[in-house]
Amino acid sequence: MRFTLDRFDLDAFVAATLAEDLGPGGDITSAAVIPADARFSGVMDSRDAIVIAGLPIAEAFFRALDPAVELERLVEDGARVAAGSPVLRLHGLARAMLTAERSALNTVQHLSGIATLTRDYVDAIAGTGATLLDTRKTIPGLRMLEKYATRMGGATNHRMGLWDAAMIKDNHVAVAGGVGPAVARAVAAGIARIIVEVDTLAQIEPALAAGATHVLLDNMGPAVLREAVALVAGRVPTEASGGVRRDTIRAIAETGVSYISVGRLTQSAPAADLGLDFTLG
Incomplete structure (x- = not known):
């Protein structure tokens, strides 16, 4: 075949x-x-x-x-x-x-x-319920192959590109005037998948109230991640991201997040x- x-x-x-x-x-x-x-x-x-x-x-x-x-x-x-x-x-x-x-x-x-x-990271979080995601940190021209390789290692693909989901990050928030207005604009544009990166717990509720479908918890330690997961309370999936290493990923997974994204899978393997x-x- x-x-x-x-x-x-x-x-x-x-x-x-x-x-x-x-x-x-x-x-x-x-x-x-x-x-x-x-x-x-x-x-x-x-x-x-x-x-x-x-x-x-x-x-x-x-x-x-x-x-x-x-x-x-x-x-x-x-x-x-x-x-x-x-x-x-x-x-x-x-x-x-x-x-x-x-x-x-x-x-x-x-x-x-x-x-x-990728398999090494997947094994590290086995039994926690968290799913490993890759990122867009790929070699130009090789994205589809590299994301295929992460699937072979047991991960799930995150966005394939800029086209298949909105990801509102700090620069988008700064220009839009806040998390809520940024999400509201994405909702008004008719985008179905709206991922919002939050840096603080205070940004979570405005993001959800405006219509976010996925909350990315950026560079938060395990204690703060647990608080964030409790605040979201299962309304949308949660994702831990930023500085995740092999020796820290298990503790991150045990906070109850839905997903953990790791750029080094494709960036540094x-x-x-x-x-x-x-x-x-």
């Missing part, structure tokens, strides 16, 4: 990525050193215990250069794998494999790194360590 993501063009992504690497001259090393009819067998494996994400995209790179390449996916995206686990087997034209190798690995390493970090080894034949 072909891999698809909403608002993501896989063919265009593969073509642009390969074009960036090939430049005007192509893979001059492989062309000079590897016979045109040589064939390789290859195995992509994980060097560490990770959560896999991006294998269907890696496969698309190899197919783009060798449509007849034989691919055997050994695990599915979202799976936890132990160190040393093979995840993808390949057999096909050696030149094509070598040319596509870096693009395929870069993608899987980056997305698996995000999925692995280290690449996972995967390799791809080839043999002739």
Whole structure:
């Protein structure tokens, strides 16, 4: 089955990525050193215990250069794998494999790194009832892929962009003249999802009275978060955000918030360590 993501063009992504690497001259090393009819067998494996994400995209790179390449996916995206686990087997034209190798690995390493970090945070709040959210802190052009990777790690996507929900932040509030007027304007504009960032407990009631559908509690410690959750009293979902770390997220989740958003999932996740080894034949 072909891999698809909403608002993501896989063919265009593969073509642009390969074009960036090939430049005007192509893979001059492989062309000079590897016979045109040589064939390789290859195995992509994980060097560490990770959560896999991006294998269907890696496969698309190899197919783009060798449509007849034989691919055997050994695990599915979202799976936890132990160190040393093979995840993808390949057999096909050696030149094509070598040319596509870096693009395929870069993608899987980056997305698996995000999925692995995300799963670590998800595990940290297991049993609390809180849901982990990602943010818009993504690499330009890679948002759909990076948010896909957070889903593979067990998170739920927050806004995909500026278009699918209103998020009223401090600068919007300052220009509008207060939380209440800012929310009222969003309601008047006919926006269905209105997320309001509040910095103080005093802003909560005006936000709800004006029609906010989601309250984002910005940079509040656990004690204040508990008060905020009590004030909201289940009328709308609550979200804790700002400076959330692996060592603090459990205490935040235990305050009763509905969601916790973490920018570092996509902003700071280290690449996972995967390799791809080839043999002739």
